[in-house]
Amino acid sequence: MxxxxxxxxxxxxxxxxxxxxxxxxxxxxxxxxxxxxxxxxxxxxxxxxxxxxxxxxxxxxxxxxxxxxxxxxxxxxxxxxxxxxxxxxxxxxxxxxxxxxxxxxxxxxxxxxxxxxxxxxxxxxxxxxxxxxxxxxxxxxxxxxxxxxxxxxxxxxxxxxxxxxxxxxxxxxxxxxxxxxxxxxxxxxxxxxxxxxxxxxxxxxxxxxxxxxxxxxxxxxxxxxxxxxxxxxxxxxxxxxxxxxxxxxxxxxxxxxxxxxxxxxxxxxxxxxxxxxxxxxxxxxxxxxxxxxxxxxxxxxxxxxARQDGLTGVANRRQFDAELQAEWNRARRSGSELALLLVDIDHFKAFNDAHGHPAGDRCLQAVAALLQHSAGRAGDSVARYGGEEFAVIVPGTALDGVQALAERLRRAVEALQLPEGRVSISVGIAFLHPPATADAGQLLADADAALYAAKRAGRNRVVMQGEAPAGADRR
The missing domain is CATH 1.20.1070 (Rhopdopsin 7-helix transmembrane proteins)
Incomplete structure (x- = not known):
């Protein structure tokens, strides 16, 4: 026309x-x-x-x-x-x-x-x-x-x-x-x-x-x-x-x-x-x-x-790897303490399946924000390690301070109120003073082993590397 x-x-x-x-x-x-x-x-x-x-x-x-x-x-x-x-x-x-x-x-x-x-x-x-x-x-x-x-x-x-x-x-x-x-x-x-x-x-x-x-x-x-x-x-x-x-x-x-x-x-x-x-x-x-x-x-x-996780806003895996290596090098040179916390949200797959992916995303965002806020010091770094796992790099802190931080994170998440209900976390700690391992990967492996021990012992708990988990299941 x-x-x-x-x-x-x-x-x-x-x-x-x-x-x-x-x-x-x-x-x-x-x-x-x-x-x-x-x-x-x-x-x-x-x-x-x-x-x-x-x-x-x-x-x-x-x-x-x-x-x-x-x-x-x-x-x-x-x-x-x-x-x-x-x-x-x-x-x-x-x-x-x-x-x-x-x-x-x-x-x-x-x-x-x-x-x-x-x-x-x-x-x-x-x-x-x-x-x-x-x-x-x-x-x-x-x-x-x-x-x-x-x-x-x-x-x-x-x-x-x-x-x-x-x-x-x-x-x-x-x-x-x-x-x-x-x-x-x-x-x-x-x-x-x-x-x-x-x-x-x-x-x-x-x-x-x-x-x-x-x-x-x-x-x-x-x-x-x-x-x-x-x-x-x-x-x-x-x-x-x-x-x-x-x-x-x-x-x-x-x-x-x-x-x-x-x-x-x-x-x-x-x-x-x-x-x-x-x-x-x-x-x-x-x-x-x-x-x-x-x-x-x-x-x-x-x-x-490139450095930030798109969903939670904390550092992504790439940035975490770079910061862990940098902190390990610094601790190795200065002989100072270095700790790594691996954090896993307990039964997250069941939570996600029961309430849907949007609720799962909100849960991840809430836990990440809480970890970021509770880590406290400017030197501590929170990253999303993968899936429902997070990592917290804690340089220059004594062992009792690291354990107190991990327990504080666990209690804060346990008290977190989501519309769909409560969640909990398991925390594995790896600690070096002075760093004597061959590379930063060993520190990560130790923290991962401690996290696995915490989940095997019943979840919702903090376990130190090489430590035998004790205590009842807190779920």
């Missing part, structure tokens, strides 16, 4: 040109202004429930600027006594049409708002510089035979850059929502490039209201159809390394274009050119610094995740 409506739109435009030309092609101007407005509406509709909403909104803004330029052309054609600023105003809007497009093409995948503001300022100044350079040709159209050709060439360059950048971003994007945006923009930009080239170079002598106006509808209607199409964008994708290269190089587009266009206008707009040079340098430097901060923060977060 949308395709049929698009064909009917072009057909209606052709009928208006043939039957109702009107003064200065008024009927055709209505269709020429309506096509980008329809495409903008389709992009805004797509942005309502799309993760790549910013891209669709940027395209819609570009289309509104273009429609504004065409609207001013219509006013200029209808009123011969319009002020001289009218042609310049329409030219400005046609130039600024490219600013939102270049802005969205230069963006990386995820950026903080400050970086977006910097890019927006650079894109806006780029549009101003491009307008100044294009206007310098427009001012000499009547007196210089090459002025019109130079102005047409500037628009060709603008359209070609947008099309090429959009195709590259389309081919390198692996996020379906963003890929749909770049696909729509690339196909639209290619169609617009061909149509604009033909209109500007082969029909520039004709006024609006001719049949070639129907070609101008095509890119905008194509974009509207692509925006209304919700299917994911598929097709060729660059290799991951090349895709990352494109993504990393995207932010260079704006400062590079600022430097190039600033060089073009340096003779007739030196202050603006200097502003472009300064903004290109400072803007890129500042956005690079902000991006580096983001990367460092993300790296810190990844490092934290």
């Amino acid at each position: 949308p395709v049929v409506l698009a064909l009917l739109y072009v057909f209606g435009h052709g009928l208006v040109v043939a039957l109702l030309p009107g003064p200065a092609g008024l009927g055709s101007f209505v269709f020429l202004t309506g096509a980008p407005l329809l495409a903008a509406a389709a992009c805004l509709w797509r942005a309502r429930a799309d993760r790549a909403a910013l891209g669709w909104r940027a395209i819609a803004l570009a289309l509104l600027l273009w429609a504004g330029g065409m609207g001013i052309n219509m006013l200029d054609a209808l009123s011969a006594d319009r002020p001289d600023i009218t042609p310049g105003a329409s030219l400005l809007l046609y130039v600024l049409y490219g600013v939102p497009l270049v802005f969205i093409l230069a963006r990386s995948r995820r950026e903080r708002w400050a970086i977006s503001v910097i890019d927006g300022i650079m894109a806006a100044l780029l549009g101003v510089l491009f307008f100044v350079h294009t206007q310098s040709f427009a001012d000499h159209v009547g007196i210089d035979d090459q002025a019109l050709a130079n102005m047409q060439r500037m628009f060709d360059i603008q359209n070609l850059c947008i099309a090429v950048f959009a195709i590259v971003r389309w081919a390198s994007c692996d996020v379906p929502e963003r890929r749909s945006v770049f696909r729509a923009l690339a196909l639209y930009a290619l169609a617009y490039l061909l149509v604009a080239y033909y209109i500007n170079h082969f029909t520039s002598e004709q006024s609006f209201g001719a049949y070639n106006d129907l070609l101008i509808d095509v890119p905008f209607l194509l974009l509207a159809l692509l925006a209304l199409r919700r299917s994911p964008a598929t097709g060729f994708v660059l290799q991951p390394r090349l895709a990352r290269l494109v993504q990393a190089g995207g932010p260079i587009i704006l400062p590079l274009l600022l430097l190039v266009v600033g060089t073009l206008v340096v003779d007739h707009a030196r202050p603006l050119a200097l502003a472009g040079f300064v903004l290109a340098t400072l803007g890129f430097s500042l956005r690079s610094a902000l991006l580096q901060i983001d990367l460092l923060e993300r790296q810190a977060g990844l490092d934290q995740l």
Whole structure:
């Protein structure tokens, strides 16, 4: 149905040109202004429930600027006594049409708002510089035979850059929502490039209201159809390394274009050119610094995740192995005490089977938090050893203090009230003073043997390495 409506739109435009030309092609101007407005509406509709909403909104803004330029052309054609600023105003809007497009093409995948503001300022100044350079040709159209050709060439360059950048971003994007945006923009930009080239170079002598106006509808209607199409964008994708290269190089587009266009206008707009040079340098430097901060923060977060158990928030097995080895090395050098507590939640499998996995996860989280809180000293380290087992590294503490800590942990868990009932723990202690074993693995083996002895003796108890378990079952 949308395709049929698009064909009917072009057909209606052709009928208006043939039957109702009107003064200065008024009927055709209505269709020429309506096509980008329809495409903008389709992009805004797509942005309502799309993760790549910013891209669709940027395209819609570009289309509104273009429609504004065409609207001013219509006013200029209808009123011969319009002020001289009218042609310049329409030219400005046609130039600024490219600013939102270049802005969205230069963006990386995820950026903080400050970086977006910097890019927006650079894109806006780029549009101003491009307008100044294009206007310098427009001012000499009547007196210089090459002025019109130079102005047409500037628009060709603008359209070609947008099309090429959009195709590259389309081919390198692996996020379906963003890929749909770049696909729509690339196909639209290619169609617009061909149509604009033909209109500007082969029909520039004709006024609006001719049949070639129907070609101008095509890119905008194509974009509207692509925006209304919700299917994911598929097709060729660059290799991951090349895709990352494109993504990393995207932010260079704006400062590079600022430097190039600033060089073009340096003779007739030196202050603006200097502003472009300064903004290109400072803007890129500042956005690079902000991006580096983001990367460092993300790296810190990844490092934290690599060391932390995702469910309980205590150290994971990898971090535990590293800390145990480090503490064993330190105790070996200094001759100080080192203790290791292995903690197992009694009958956890039965608890998990009876109450479900969510309740089991809550139990693990509650016990881990209690162990973390009860371990007390900053030097003590609590880790999830695996499954329902936890480990507590206790450096520099005498044996009686270690035993007191283990008993305190046992009593705290025994008193813990969960919605599903109470749980208990068994604790195995390994202690060295000074460390005389060959490696830290022996300390772990001793603690594991003590934990096994505690469970074999009835659970809910503390057992020291080499100690014969005594006492009744406390369950």
